[in-house]
Amino acid sequence: MNAFLNQLPIGLSIGAVLLLVALGLTFTFGQMGVVNMAHGEFLMAGAYTAYMLQSWAGRQAVLVALPVAFFVAGLMGLVLERTLIRRFYGRPLDTLLLTWGVSLILQQVARDLFGAPNVQVKAPTWLVGGAEWSGIRMPYARMFILALAVVCVVAIWFYLARTKQGRRMQAVMQNRELAACSGIATSRVDQRTFFIGSGLAGVAGVGLTLIGPVGPALGTYYIVDAFLVVVAGGLGQLRGAVLAAFVLGLLNSYVEYWSDASLAKVVVFAVIIGFLQIRPQGLFVLRSRKLT
Template structure:
């Protein structure tokens, strides 16, 4: 029983990390359909934002809280620029988008390497997040609880924005039926730019938070990219709800497999489950029902 609770908790915590990394992608890839291979590098940019903020401010606690909104802006701006300069010109050519953003990702990695050095840098964990909390016989690090809370806040915020704000309604309208939305007078260009800004900004926030548990190096983003795509694909394109459930399910699966074998074998197990699942349900957990013809 203890074992089971422990695995569930670990699954939740792993899932919330996956979710945080994938949330931005569920907007840009899930809703807009842009395969952005540089998403991992936006996460990395968030990591370095946390590092720079901490260098400037000093106090780890204060700088973490300040770095979160700055990380959003840094990631968002990078995404906005990428969309305006490149992706916008390649909307009809997904394969080209894929290659171009992959290239941009490599460039960003090299930029990070040249500005911060190839070696990983250290972002200190604030005093109030050090140590662990005992929950039902399992010790969960406070940093993971913080990330769980942040993931919940981020998902709630995105859901509220999409559901209740005019901008959110416009985004949903464009996703639902682009031509009809355009006919109704919505500037799809502006909506695309805004969606990309928010999605990339969320990657920046994820980056700031992930410095608490992982490394901050030029290749940091790469370790999250594949998992983020998996979450969005398994969850179903365009549904935040799908991403949440998929992230928690994948996290729990990983934890359960890992307890019974090694971590690298568990990864293989998770991949197999996803492949089988996508065979049975190619559209993922949830699909967006639209009235469009295609």
């Protein structure tokens, strides 16, 4: 029982990290159907933003970096959308490969700018250490990430459900032609969606600096898992992504505890394949009359 409780915060924090890195994808992949492999490099861009800001913000760099990274990564995404991805709408598989080319270039740029070795971002002093309740330890940094994920989810939910722009975004996702007929400038909505999705990756990247070193390969560690979360959660479904991220995080931590880390990934993969047998389109599905 104690082991069970001990693994709980670990699982939750893995889940929070997964959720944070996958949130941006619910926009770019979920809303627009763009498989952006460079998403991982936007995470990296966010992390390096925090690293750069250290020189004048010192230990509070992480906080300052959150909004800055959002804009940095968002702008990168916007440029990518305007120059390349725009030409590839309706060809999701080609975008996947195209953006992989972009991600290779960005990784090499990072290597040339910041050097191949990993760098460290110092966490603010108030995030060092951890809390303990009756033997269950939870580092403050992990709690911060969990909180960051929750804040992001609430903000996104509010944006999508309560603002005019967000509702337009949903309309375009559900039926592009009809949205265009109703007077929505779909290409502008696409730009905005891509900006926000990429910006969220930047925010996630700042969060990642708290739990590990920052390096040019940062994105590649997270990208596959992030996509799995979206696949398991259902395309463009915020609640699906939240649920899937935490379920996968907990699953990961418990399997890892009972067997070993190398098996955990295999089990998670098998569970997802099994799960897709029951719900091939993920946890939550947007009902439509499209052929599936």
